[in-house]
Amino acid sequence: MSRIEAVYRIRAPRAEIARVAHAIALEQSVEVPMEAVREASVAAEVVARVGAVTERASDLFDVHIGLAEVTAGGDVAQTINMLFGNSSLHAHVELVDATFPDALAARFGGPRHGVAGLRALLGVNGRPLTCAALKPQGLAGAQLAELCATFARGGIDVIKDDHGLADQSYSPFAERARLCQRAVERASRETGRRVLYAPSLVGAPKALVERAKIVREEGIGMVLLAPALIGMPVFHELVREHLDVPVLAHPAYAGATRVAPPLLLGKIFRMLGADAIIYPNYGGRFSYSEALCRDLADAMRGPLHGMPAALPVPAGGMTVERVPELTRFYGRDAMLLIGGSLLVADDLLQRAREFVTAVAAGEHHDD
Amino acid sequence: MSRIEAVYRIRAPRAEIARVAHAIALEQSVEVPMEAVREASVAAEVVARVGAVTERASDLFDVHIGLAEVTAGGDVAQTINMLFGNSSLHAHVELVDATFPDALAARFGGPRHGVAGLRALLGVNGRPLTCAALKPQGLAGAQLAELCATFARGGIDVIKDDHGLADQSYSPFAERARLCQRAVERASRETGRRVLYAPSLVGAPKALVERAKIVREEGIGMVLLAPALIGMPVFHELVREHLDVPVLAHPAYAGATRVAPPLLLGKIFRMLGADAIIYPNYGGRFSYSEALCRDLADAMRGPLHGMPAALPVPAGGMTVERVPELTRFYGRDAMLLIGGSLLVADDLLQRAREFVTAVAAGEHHDD
Numbered sequence: 001m002s003r004i005e006a007v008y009r010i011r012a013p014r015a016e017i018a019r020v021a022h023a024i025a026l027e028q029s030v031e032v033p034m035e036a037v038r039e040a041s042v043a044a045e046v047v048a049r050v051g052a053v054t055e056r057a058s059d060l061f062d063v064h065i066g067l068a069e070v071t072a073g074g075d076v077a078q079t080i081n082m083l084f085g086n087s088s089l090h091a092h093v094e095l096v097d098a099t100f101p102d103a104l105a106a107r108f109g110g111p112r113h114g115v116a117g118l119r120a121l122l123g124v125n126g127r128p129l130t131c132a133a134l135k136p137q138g139l140a141g142a143q144l145a146e147l148c149a150t151f152a153r154g155g156i157d158v159i160k161d162d163h164g165l166a167d168q169s170y171s172p173f174a175e176r177a178r179l180c181q182r183a184v185e186r187a188s189r190e191t192g193r194r195v196l197y198a199p200s201l202v203g204a205p206k207a208l209v210e211r212a213k214i215v216r217e218e219g220i221g222m223v224l225l226a227p228a229l230i231g232m233p234v235f236h237e238l239v240r241e242h243l244d245v246p247v248l249a250h251p252a253y254a255g256a257t258r259v260a261p262p263l264l265l266g267k268i269f270r271m272l273g274a275d276a277i278i279y280p281n282y283g284g285r286f287s288y289s290e291a292l293c294r295d296l297a298d299a300m301r302g303p304l305h306g307m308p309a310a311l312p313v314p315a316g317g318m319t320v321e322r323v324p325e326l327t328r329f330y331g332r333d334a335m336l337l338i339g340g341s342l343l344v345a346d347d348l349l350q351r352a353r354e355f356v357t358a359v360a361a362g363e364h365h366d367d
Numbered sequence: 368m369s370r371i372e373a374v375y376r377i378r379a380p381r382a383e384i385a386r387v388a389h390a391i392a393l394e395q396s397v398e399v400p401m402e403a404v405r406e407a408s409v410a411a412e413v414v415a416r417v418g419a420v421t422e423r424a425s426d427l428f429d430v431h432i433g434l435a436e437v438t439a440g441g442d443v444a445q446t447i448n449m450l451f452g453n454s455s456l457h458a459h460v461e462l463v464d465a466t467f468p469d470a471l472a473a474r475f476g477g478p479r480h481g482v483a484g485l486r487a488l489l490g491v492n493g494r495p496l497t498c499a500a501l502k503p504q505g506l507a508g509a510q511l512a513e514l515c516a517t518f519a520r521g522g523i524d525v526i527k528d529d530h531g532l533a534d535q536s537y538s539p540f541a542e543r544a545r546l547c548q549r550a551v552e553r554a555s556r557e558t559g560r561r562v563l564y565a566p567s568l569v570g571a572p573k574a575l576v577e578r579a580k581i582v583r584e585e586g587i588g589m590v591l592l593a594p595a596l597i598g599m600p601v602f603h604e605l606v607r608e609h610l611d612v613p614v615l616a617h618p619a620y621a622g623a624t625r626v627a628p629p630l631l632l633g634k635i636f637r638m639l640g641a642d643a644i645i646y647p648n649y650g651g652r653f654s655y656s657e658a659l660c661r662d663l664a665d666a667m668r669g670p671l672h673g674m675p676a677a678l679p680v681p682a683g684g685m686t687v688e689r690v691p692e693l694t695r696f697y698g699r700d701a702m703l704l705i706g707g708s709l710l711v712a713d714d715l716l717q718r719a720r721e722f723v724t725a726v727a728a729g730e731h732h733d734d
Contacts, residue, residue: 023652027652029503029504029531030502030503030504030505030531031502031503031504031529031530031531031706031707032502032503032706032707032710032711033707033708033710033711035711036502036503036707036710036711037503037505039505039506039510041505042503042504042505042506045505046503046504046505046537047503047505070535070536070537071504071505071531071535072535073533073534073535073536075533075534075569075570075571075574076570076571077533077569077570077571077596077597078533078534078535078569078570080596080620081530081531081533081569081593081596081619081620082531084620085530085531085593085596085619085620086530086618086619088595088619088620088621089618089621089647089653089655090653090654091654092654135397135398135399135403136396136397136398136399136403136404136409136413136414137396137397137398137409137413137438138397138404138406138408138409138412138413138414138438139406139409143406162398163398163448163452163453164396164397164398164438164448164449164452166440166442166444166445166448167440167442167445168437168438168439168440168445169437169440170413170437202442202444202445202448203442203443203444203445203600204442204443204444204600204601204603204604205572205600205601205604206604206608207442226448226452228455229444229447229448229452229600230444230598230600230601231597231598231599231600231601232598233570233571233572233596233597233598233601234571234572234597234598234600234601236571237571237572237573241573251453251456252448252452252453252455253447253448253451253452253455254455254456280456285390285394286456286457287457287458287459288456339398339399340398340399340400340403341400343399343400343403344399344400344402344403
């Protein structure tokens with residue numbers, strides 16, 4: 001019997017933890033009291049099993065629970081349901097990790113390009129990649145395309161839409177995507193450097209499929225998707241069936257405080273096919289710690305069912321001045337995303353060049 | 368300029384709250400420092416606006432922020448993005464309420480059947496509805512159908528799949544749905560009472576559309592969907608374009624502690640088209656309080672853009688013994704869902720009848 005090993009962090013008095021752990025095992029599998037499980041095969045093969053219980057602090061325990069792989073039915077939505085469907089509503093329970101059987105991971109598939117694929121597409125080795133964002137929303141497609149051209153001429157590797165850009169009246173998707181893609185192509189011919197433009201796809205499945213078609217028709221080289229926002233099952237199906245290009249995942253609506261970020265943003269987004277994953281960097285305007293960011297980067301780049309590494313993309317409150325520190329911290333296989341702080345510069349082109357130069361000059365301990 | 372009025376509950380020292388509120392307004396609209404907003408029209412029409420700030424407790428404030436409707440682009444995913452995309456990652460911020468312009472709410476559409484439609488379909492007035500769940504998962508389709516027949520003969524109004532039933536090897540969707548539907552049809556002919564079977568649809572968009580087709584072909588009368596699990600934009604599109612029958616929403620993976628449950632489970636699920644909405648009842652195995660359950664029921668049944676009321680479906684740790692208390696608490700327009708505690712009874716049919724009788728005998732103050 002193959003099982004998914006989930007780890008739940010549970011707040012409970014020591015005298016209660018065995019009972020609470022057993023209750024979570026029932027909640028996340030058969031969802032009835034054990035007395036209502038009348039079939040021996042269900043008790044043996046479907047009911048989740050409590051494994052190791054370790055005390056992390058006073059009244060705080062890490063409980064390993066083995067969820068039967070068969071309950072996941074090989075499906076993304078159902079896997080998440082079994083991992084944290086009802087227990088996401090339990091205030092005393094946090095999902096902190098999960099280890100998947102190889103067969104289930106293989107159905108997910110992981111990144112199609114990953115770090116190596118992105119480097120090959122951009123022709124960049126031996127330094128972190130650079131990324132800048134097109135914003136503020138409210139600008140017209142032509143204005144965003146102009147910004148795009150400036151960043152591309154400044155030598156940025158990846159230029160992404162703000163995740164707030166969808167299909168609004170002031171910059172409809174089809175027009176914006178076409179204009180920005182033409183802008184990076186022109187800049188690339190001028191500079192001789194490759195650059196990827198990643199438009200943001202936001203919407204319900206039908207709109208997403210239509211936009212993926214535009215991505216293909218316009219020869220766009222990358223896309224930005226927020227799995228928690230559009231739905232993780234949709235994200236996975238879109239990546240597998242409608243997109244060939246690398247996928248940059250955004251944490252919007254991930255509310256990642258109840259599912260541990262290294263699991264949700266690191267492992268799960270990667271397993272579903274993200275090639276590069278944005279998350280809030282430490283010391284920025286989000287409350288992620290240095291240790292958490294280290295764990296996130298490890299989850300994205302470490303061994304995982306033989307899947308390609310995904311590229312960590314720290315973002316949020318980043319500045320050109322912090323580049324030396326960040327290249328030391330993350331090493332070479334990262335993409336530094338500087339958003340608003342590039343955009344406040346008076347000479348945008350010059351500031352983009354400074355960013356690019358700082359990254360090239362960084363110490364890359366893992367070269 | 369039409370705006371969505373969002374209310375964020377923010378933990379911050381009093382001396383800091385004005386600055387923090389302004390930062391959230393930027394985060395949830397243009398996502399750049401104000402200095403990077405160079406267009407006057409963007410500053411006037413796109414940047415979110417801080418409204419009333421009220422202190423709820425020491426260092427805890429409710430901050431009203433007006434989000435420009437135009438940034439939502441009339442789209443479900445993008446509306447959620449603007450409400451709580453990045454700020455869901457802020458540990459000090461909770462989204463507690465939102466009020467939508469009528470035009471945007473009209474695009475969402477709300478319940479197609481609602482309380483009145485469900486009552487008409489079932490021919491039940493003057494008492495709460497009853498609901499039971501098919502579980503544990505691991506049983507074969509034929510075993511679940513037998514359980515279904517017993518509940519239907521016992522007089523239950525709505526019989527739903529456990530939300531853990533998807534398309535697993537031990538009870539594939541198509542077979543299970545057909546067998547259960549035939550079972551309720553046979554029981555209905557025997558008893559002369561109407562009864563709705565609601566299978567659980569879990570999966571990525573393509574699978575969901577296929578299963579919705581089966582629902583239609585088999586003449587199935589209702590469906591169970593978990594909007595947070597399959598993705599809210601998918602939920603909305605599925606309801607609008609692929610389903611005619613009433614929709615019962617399940618809170619799986621709603622992790623509803625960071626978005627206030629009355630907003631997410633009450634208002635948003637209802638606006639997207641849920642006709643009846645399951646949530647954890649007070650005094651059960653989840654930590655929802657009596658006051659929170661009152662707020663949830665109010666959000667589902669109260670006035671909302673002229674939309675039909677949705678049916679509150681308290682569940683989780685419910686028992687037949689609690690029925691008098693629950694009918695007093697919720698009144699007539701509710702559906703009581705008893706899951707595991709019905710299933711532990713030795714005589715299931717008898718226990719189902721006791722449930723039905725207790726509901727019929729309840730005091731319904733709002734009759």
